[in-house]
Amino acid sequence: MANPMNPFQVFLAPIGRSTLSLLAAIGRIAIYMAETLSHIVRPPFYFREFLHQLMVIGYFSLPVVGLTAVFTGAALALQIFEGGSRFNAESVVPSIVAIGMVRELGPVLGGLMVAGRVASSVAAELGTMRVTEQIDALVTLSTHPMKYLTVPRVLAATLAMPVLVAVGDSIGIFGGFLVGTSRLGLNPAAYLHNTVDFLNSWDVVSGLIKASVFGFIVALMGCYHGMNSGRGAQGVGRATTNAVVSASVLILTTNYLMTEAFFSS
Amino acid sequence: MTEPMIQFRDLHKSFGSNHVLRGIDLSVNKGESMVIIGGSGTGKSVLIKMVLGLLKPTSGTILVDDKDSKAGDRDAFLARFGMLFQGGALFDSMPVWQNVAFRLLRGALKRPKEEARAIAVEKLRRVGLKEWVADLYPAELSGGMQKRVGLARAIAADPEIIFFDEPTTGLDPIMAGVINKLVREIVTEMGATAMTITHDMSSVRAIADHVAMIHDGKVRWTGPIAQLDDSGDPYLDQFIHARAEGPIEAIR
Ligand SMILES: Nc1ncnc2c1ncn2[C@@H]1O[C@H](COP(=O)(O)OP(=O)(O)OP(=O)(O)O)[C@@H](O)[C@H]1O
Numbered sequence: 001m002a003n004p005m006n007p008f009q010v011f012l013a014p015i016g017r018s019t020l021s022l023l024a025a026i027g028r029i030a031i032y033m034a035e036t037l038s039h040i041v042r043p044p045f046y047f048r049e050f051l052h053q054l055m056v057i058g059y060f061s062l063p064v065v066g067l068t069a070v071f072t073g074a075a076l077a078l079q080i081f082e083g084g085s086r087f088n089a090e091s092v093v094p095s096i097v098a099i100g101m102v103r104e105l106g107p108v109l110g111g112l113m114v115a116g117r118v119a120s121s122v123a124a125e126l127g128t129m130r131v132t133e134q135i136d137a138l139v140t141l142s143t144h145p146m147k148y149l150t151v152p153r154v155l156a157a158t159l160a161m162p163v164l165v166a167v168g169d170s171i172g173i174f175g176g177f178l179v180g181t182s183r184l185g186l187n188p189a190a191y192l193h194n195t196v197d198f199l200n201s202w203d204v205v206s207g208l209i210k211a212s213v214f215g216f217i218v219a220l221m222g223c224y225h226g227m228n229s230g231r232g233a234q235g236v237g238r239a240t241t242n243a244v245v246s247a248s249v250l251i252l253t254t255n256y257l258m259t260e261a262f263f264s265s
Numbered sequence: 266m267t268e269p270m271i272q273f274r275d276l277h278k279s280f281g282s283n284h285v286l287r288g289i290d291l292s293v294n295k296g297e298s299m300v301i302i303g304g305s306g307t308g309k310s311v312l313i314k315m316v317l318g319l320l321k322p323t324s325g326t327i328l329v330d331d332k333d334s335k336a337g338d339r340d341a342f343l344a345r346f347g348m349l350f351q352g353g354a355l356f357d358s359m360p361v362w363q364n365v366a367f368r369l370l371r372g373a374l375k376r377p378k379e380e381a382r383a384i385a386v387e388k389l390r391r392v393g394l395k396e397w398v399a400d401l402y403p404a405e406l407s408g409g410m411q412k413r414v415g416l417a418r419a420i421a422a423d424p425e426i427i428f429f430d431e432p433t434t435g436l437d438p439i440m441a442g443v444i445n446k447l448v449r450e451i452v453t454e455m456g457a458t459a460m461t462i463t464h465d466m467s468s469v470r471a472i473a474d475h476v477a478m479i480h481d482g483k484v485r486w487t488g489p490i491a492q493l494d495d496s497g498d499p500y501l502d503q504f505i506h507a508r509a510e511g512p513i514e515a516i517r
């Protein structure tokens with residue numbers, strides 16, 4: 001046992017160590033999530049904070065999500081047209097743009113953009129509050145940081161994301177429409193007709209459910225990493241990075257899992 | 266009135282291998298002003314944070330009103346305290362008056378906005394700040410002004426027990442005098458129990474009923490302010506006379 005590690009162990013040890021720390025992190029995040037959910041249903045509820053976060057997280061993310069959507073829709077139309085023309089199927093452009101936007105690209109790209117904007121700012125804000133003892137001060141003023149800081153942000157993001165993505169979907173489809181009718185010579189009336197005909201309500205609803213889950217993930221990661229920020233400016237910087245990275249990775253993984261659950265029968 | 270309000274019993278606290286507190290035994294009487302002195306980094310701030318549950322002791326107990334500080338309803342417990350943080354810890358997302366009136370704007374003590382603001386302005390006046398400061402944001406204030414806003418916030422809800430972590434650091438001598446007088450008034454007029462950390466010896470003499478000196482993780486000396494000068498303790502003497510030579514090493 002006192003032997004030095006053999007080469008095989010030298011190779012395995014770091015893998016084991018990082019697996020353990022990953023599992024520990026997942027456990028901590030799961031506990032934090034359960035705590036957040038339990039505080040959502042117990043009073044007091046800070047309604048003003050919630051409204052404020054709805055503004056900050058939801059409304060102010062509109063430009064980012066809208067811009068992402070319009071260019072994605074436009075690029076998608078070009079690609080589908082080019083691909084479809086190889087077997088004389090240019091008429092699929094409207095329906096594929098619509099389905100692609102609504103089911104997949106709207107929520108995922110919207111989620112990733114909001115992760116960059118919101119998870120980072122939430123983590124930096126709460127991390128700074130942690131470092132400057134503002135979170136301790138909250139506690140001494142009989143205010144639960146979880147209820148006052150985490151719950152309003154998580155709830156606001158969960159509710160605002162579907163709305164943001166619904167707007168983004170429409171803008172993305174409109175982007176496809178603009179390119180399709182002006183650059184690719186598709187008939188505007190037929191384009192709209194095709195879009196509406198092929199899109200069913202489950203396409204839309206599944207995308208909005210995804211959006212809601214992504215909103216929850218983004219705010220939860222921002223709050224978790226911010227609240228547990230290390231000391232000093234460096235600690236806050238690391239918390240911010242970790243929030244964005246973990247939110248993005250979780251969005252992509254849960255997106256796959258939800259797609260699997262929703263569409264593979 | 267010699268009933269104890271806060272009692273520390275064999276309290277230990279370590280951060281990893283850093284054993285900050287190594288068995289604190291101390292008693293703070295009801296309605297009295299206790300001043301804690303001791304070198305920088307000896308764990309004075311840590312000590313009062315543990316009373317409020319912001320940090321957990323490694324071992325030992327803290328009794329407040331003869332009840333374990335960890336037991337019972339946390340909201341009711343915290344409602345009895347006011348705390349001035351060493352760094353101010355003002356909420357920079359809200360204007361000064363909302364910081365001061367934080368407790369009065371939500372929760373059990375909630376009252377109408379105008380009333381809360383009026384109380385905030387009155388508390389600001391007591392710490393020597395004029396009404397126009399009320400609508401500024403903490404980031405727009407000087408360090409000493411922030412400290413005084415923190416002080417106003419600590420006393421806003423008229424708590425029974427107040428902790429002041431270095432209330433006069435960074436203030437000019439006149440303002441320090443005003444704050445010393447205020448702390449004294451809070452104890453004598455409102456009957457509050459106060460625990461003040463300070464490095465300022467004139468503050469100690471102005472504020473204290475009792476003094477405790479922390480050194481090496483333990484209470485080195487404690488006693489009434491009247492005995493401060495003839496304690497016969499070389500550590501305490503070195504500290505209060507600010508001598509570089511003595512039993513306390515300058516590099517710790
Ligand atoms: N959250 C923490 N994590 C790790 N170490 C800490 C933490 N808080 C305090 N310490 C350590 O505990 C020791 C005592 O810190 P504390 O802030 O109580 O000192 P202090 O007596 O208030 O000093 P000062 O007079 O300079 O304010 C220091 O060595 C500090 O590094």
Ligand SMILES: [Mg+2]
Nearest residue numbers: 309310351430
């Ligand atoms: Mg301190």
